[in-house]
Amino acid sequence: MSKPLVYLDNNATTPVADEVFEAMRPFLRESFGNPSSMYGLAAEARKAIERAREEVAQLLGARPDEIVFTSGGTESDNTAILSALSSRPAGARLVTTRVEHAAVGNLARRLREEGRPVTELGVDSRGRLDLDELAAALGPDTGALSVMWANNETGVLFPIEEIAELARSRGVLFHTDAVQAVGKVPIDLSRTPVDYLALSGHKLHAPKGVGALYVRRGAPFRPLLVGGHQEGGRRAGTENVAGIVALGEAARLAREHISEENTRVRALRDRLERGILSSCPSARLNGDPVHRLPNTTNISFEYVEGESILLLLDREGVCASSGSACTTGSLEPSHVLRAMGVPYTAAHGATRFSLSRYNTDADVDRVLEVLPGIIRRLRELSPFGREELAASLRTAQARPAAGR
Ligand code: PLP
Numbered sequence: 001m002s003k004p005l006v007y008l009d010n011n012a013t014t015p016v017a018d019e020v021f022e023a024m025r026p027f028l029r030e031s032f033g034n035p036s037s038m039y040g041l042a043a044e045a046r047k048a049i050e051r052a053r054e055e056v057a058q059l060l061g062a063r064p065d066e067i068v069f070t071s072g073g074t075e076s077d078n079t080a081i082l083s084a085l086s087s088r089p090a091g092a093r094l095v096t097t098r099v100e101h102a103a104v105g106n107l108a109r110r111l112r113e114e115g116r117p118v119t120e121l122g123v124d125s126r127g128r129l130d131l132d133e134l135a136a137a138l139g140p141d142t143g144a145l146s147v148m149w150a151n152n153e154t155g156v157l158f159p160i161e162e163i164a165e166l167a168r169s170r171g172v173l174f175h176t177d178a179v180q181a182v183g184k185v186p187i188d189l190s191r192t193p194v195d196y197l198a199l200s201g202h203k204l205h206a207p208k209g210v211g212a213l214y215v216r217r218g219a220p221f222r223p224l225l226v227g228g229h230q231e232g233g234r235r236a237g238t239e240n241v242a243g244i245v246a247l248g249e250a251a252r253l254a255r256e257h258i259s260e261e262n263t264r265v266r267a268l269r270d271r272l273e274r275g276i277l278s279s280c281p282s283a284r285l286n287g288d289p290v291h292r293l294p295n296t297t298n299i300s301f302e303y304v305e306g307e308s309i310l311l312l313l314d315r316e317g318v319c320a321s322s323g324s325a326c327t328t329g330s331l332e333p334s335h336v337l338r339a340m341g342v343p344y345t346a347a348h349g350a351t352r353f354s355l356s357r358y359n360t361d362a363d364v365d366r367v368l369e370v371l372p373g374i375i376r377r378l379r380e381l382s383p384f385g386r387e388e389l390a391a392s393l394r395t396a397q398a399r400p401a402a403g404r
Helices: 018-027 040-060 073-086 102-113 131-137 160-170 241-279 306-315 335-339 361-380 383-396
Strands: 067-070 093-097 118-121 142-146 173-177 196-200 211-215 283-285 296-301 325-327 330-332 350-354
Touching (some): 073 173, 073 196, 118 131, 160 173, 241 350
Parallel strands (some): 142 173
């Protein structure tokens, strides 16, 4: 009998909610019109897109005309940063952090290779930014600031309200990658002066391949994709109507469930975390225990490889994630944990558990039942044995690493 699935990797992606699936279904079948066409079928699709825009705007405390639908978080991040920089003199500086997701981090790297000045701010051992250092980095040559709202690996929350005020007072355009924050923490852009904000459908129970970019009224904008006049000329390409409708419904549900994220889901996460830390010796929490998402815990198991833990958890039906990305045979610890100065022996054994409203007490019980034994077994193996085990499990179940 196959083991029941315990899905604790919701920062990687989330299951599509039933209500979301039902809402999008007609737009894949009977209401399939191209929203740019001139008949009633097309008008249905147009109306549905505008309803979705209102839902997303409401979730953010924004106005519907400030929402542009995109293909996801990556496109939204790229569009925002490039829009901001293109409105400033050539050579204007991008200021960002060392712990951003690849959707921002690798764009910053490319911009630097192309000759643009880029400042990447470090974090302390709990993953926190130093706001004085941030203020000092915003000089007269700064064109744009990009700081994530919540870290995808550790869940650490940055004080975006304060950072937005600071950027505003210095006349610097401010983008925040809120892909992990939306739906998990309250966001009110009518009170927080961010200029751009990225979100992604598949992190809040809508499907993959749809997202949105908030662009404050009056903020500079330059379309990334050039073509048709969709999205008011801000994002060319026939709209992903079903995906957009799904995102609208997911946004409505997120508003409904946000308090549950911060009560029941948080309590489940806390019980899981306490249980692991008390039952597994030499386990340590990575990140700020207070200022972080309610659904995420990132725990290092010293002298054990995160990848081996994940593979053995998978055998028990448990899906989690490691803090490390596998690059051509060598195991590189995560850039986030490295930026926090987590010792090498601990960074390698980092494991992230990220929950959602679909998790239950039984899921937590299952992890607490199997994990201590897995850690014990891996520690008992010699380093050579551990490598062999990891290699054999890896060939049995090869899976490429990706941005999460
Ligand atoms: N930013 C953060 C913080 C993320 O966690 C992710 C996805 O893992 C992205 C951006 C990219 O979003 P998408 O997968 O929708 O392109």
